[in-house]
Amino acid sequence: MDDEQAVAAVLVAPQLKRFREICEVDGPIEPRFDGSTKHVLLAGDRAFLFPRNHTIVTQLERECDVYATSDHPTVPKLLGRWNEPAISPYPFFAVTRLPGSTPGDLSSEHLRVLARQLGAALAACHDLSLERVPRPLWANAWSEPPMAPPTAGDCYTPLRELGGAEQLVKSAAPSIGPAARTTLLDALEAVDAMDPVLAHGDLYENHLLLDESGTLTGILDWGFGGVLSPLVDFTCSQWDSASWAAERSYGELRRYLWTAYADHRSAPLPTWDQVHLALTMFDIAALAPETETHYYWQKSAEWQAARRAAARDCLQALLE
Template identity: 80%
Template sequence: MDDEAAVAAVLVATQLKRFREVCEVDGPIEPRFNGATKHVLLADDRAFLFPRNHTIVAQLERECDVYATVDHPLVSKLLGRWDEPAISPYPFFAVTRLQGSPRADRSPEHLRTLAVQLGATLAACHDIGLERVPRRLWANAWSEPPTTPPTAAECYTPLRELGGAERLADAVAPGVGPAARKMLLEALRTVDTMDPVLAHGDLYEDHLLLDASGALTGILDWGFGGVLSPLVDFTCSQWDSASWAVESSYGDLRRHLWTAYAERRSTPLPSWEQVHLALTTFDITALAPETKTHYYWQKSPEWQATRRATAQASLKAQLT
């Protein structure tokens, strides 16, 4: 089936004709149907986003709020919104089309380079002032936004969802001495009280575009973006197992991400050692069978058990 015929899955002939007229699209259209929440029609310089059904409209609205707020060359810009029943029963949107495609290069060199580029880009996005962020984005995608932008104590954080610093320290290191427990608690508390930022919230390889040389050219799908703890973009819980497999050592991917990020942020941040302690604790707790969180939900029980054991060994080494 050619692209023009495939577009009929989103727009039948009469709708397509009206779409071309209203949106001034004369050239070829490339359909993309692999998104979980939306259909995408690609024109030469624009991407048109159509919600799959009525339940997705609010999430797509918040995604486009991000595109209207973030001003960065690796993030699409919102170009337009239409309510046209003759084209679609739901509102649809146009954003700038970013070039590139996801790549399957799993070499350690590529992973390190990608992590550095991604960390630098996240730093620029996270530096956006919260006064510029629409209220719809002041919480995560499944919570009602507060009346004022959240503080560090109020925003969503992965560590707080798992029980907070005291509970995590007791759960992962019940037998350590007073000095080690103090170091772990200090790291957890410091990392968990970072000021909130406009975060992506769902970062993994499929949401990253790269050019032929492997350079990062875009970050897609900000539908779970919101004013959250910066830490949500560093858990890497949705990254593919193959990416973890090429790490030179446990935490290597996140170390390159965080180092590049911290060098470019305009505000003081925890050290990598503190972040490493916190994220190691996160892995141990999030991967515990009894925890039953959404983190790492696509990974096999065998992978989770191996990753958790590696994290436990790493935490022991960090605390001794």
């Protein structure tokens, strides 16, 4: 099936004709149907985003709010929004088309290079002033936004979702001593006290673009973006198992991400040792069989058990 025939899955002939007229698209259109929430039609230097169904409209509008707000070159820019029933029953959007393709299998060296680039790009994205962020983005995608911009004490954080600092320390208490509990609590509280940022919220390889040289060119799919704890972009829980396997040691991916991030952020941040402790404790709690979260939901039970065991070993070593 050629591209023109495939486009008919989104726009039948009369709709396509109207689309070309309204959106001034004369040349070829490349369809991309592999996204779970939207169909994408690529036309020249633009990408047109169509929600798959009515349940996705709000999420896509949220994503485009980010594109209208962010000014980083790796984040698409919003170019237009249309409500045209003769084209689509749902609103659709145009954003800048960024060059590159999603990463393939990553070697250890490529993983480190990508992590450093991504950490630096996230630092620039997170430095955006929250005064510019519209109210619909003041919470995560499944919560109503508050009346005032969230603070470190009331924004969404992965640690708070898992019970908060004191509960996480309590769960680790049987295997560590009093001094270690104090160290762990201090680390968790320092990490949870980070000021909120406009974060991606669903970051993994399929949402990244690299050019032929391996340079990061795009961070896509911000539909779960919002004013959240910076930590949400460092859990790495949705990264593919193959990328985890490229780590030479537990925590390597996050270490390169965080150290590059800290080098480029303008805000005060906790140390890597504190972040490492917090994310190690996050893995132990998020991967517990009794825990029901969206983290790691795509990973097998065997993978989760092995990762949790590695996190436990790491926590013991860090607190010795």
